[in-house]
Amino acid sequence: MKTILWATLTANGNYARSSQRHPPRPEATADFAVHARQYGNFIVGRQTFLEFQENASRRPQSASLDGIDITVVSSSLTLPPGAPAQTAADPRAALALVRARGHQAALVVGGERIHRAFLAAGLVDEMIVVVTPSLEDEGRRIVLPSGERREATLIEHAPLDGGLIRLRYALGPSDTW
Template sequence: MKTILWATLTANGNYAQSSPENPPKKEALDDFATQAKTAGNFIVGRRTFERMLEDGGGGASPFADIDIVVVSRNGAEIPGVTVAGSPQEALNYLQQKGHQTALIGAGADIHNSFLGHGLVDEVIFNVAPVMEGKGLNLVIDKDNYQYKHVQLLDCKPLGSGVVQLRYALER
């Protein structure tokens, strides 16, 4: 199964942290919805999923017919979604459901877990037109200093200053 990690970064390379003062760009959110519909699924961390529910506003969900897998170590049940205890368990579930692609649209911890376990085939980075002073990073190995070469597959503007970069990773 092909796995695609989707994330928004700041112009200075940090993992973008959204807040009321710095909300996510509509163009990036629309792209995530399109990517999720194309894959038919997405994997997300529990805290990120809870924020998505809070920010949903009670309207019709763009994810109504999509398999959502929440990765959570505490094993709590969440109505309407599948809960997996690990990244590999999440991928196994989606593969058993017949999905050819898994979209990982999580939070920094879950993204880093997938990257650290070598479970990512492609990354989609949406670079937002903002710089942060202190931020989180996406890492392939939190304990060692190493490199992983990537191949640029696509680069395109999404609007409002957001640029999307798509890279292939070797597994």
């Protein structure tokens, strides 16, 4: 199964944080929604899933996630019956659930913890990065396990509205320093 990590980063390489004062860029949200619809699913961590649920009413219709299979990686989240998602304890279990639902590829979104978990397990084949025209303080970054290195090959780049740029990379095998 192909696994694609999707992230929004600032121009200085940090995860683009959001707040009431600085909400997610609508162009990035729309790009995520396009990819989620393309793959029919996404895998997310608990915290990002809860934020998605909390902010659902503020998402534009063009970023609707209706009909998308959502898998939440969490060992502590209990979803009520009829919830719009399923849970998995770890990345491999999440991929097994996505595969069981008939998907050929999985989109992994969220933040540092979920991305690190998939990268550390060697489960990421491609990476889509949407770069926003902003800078942030130290922030958080996409990080591999200590001593690990992976080459990336650019397979697509596209400008998005609002000065954003989408970069898509194929990731090579893990190597050590």
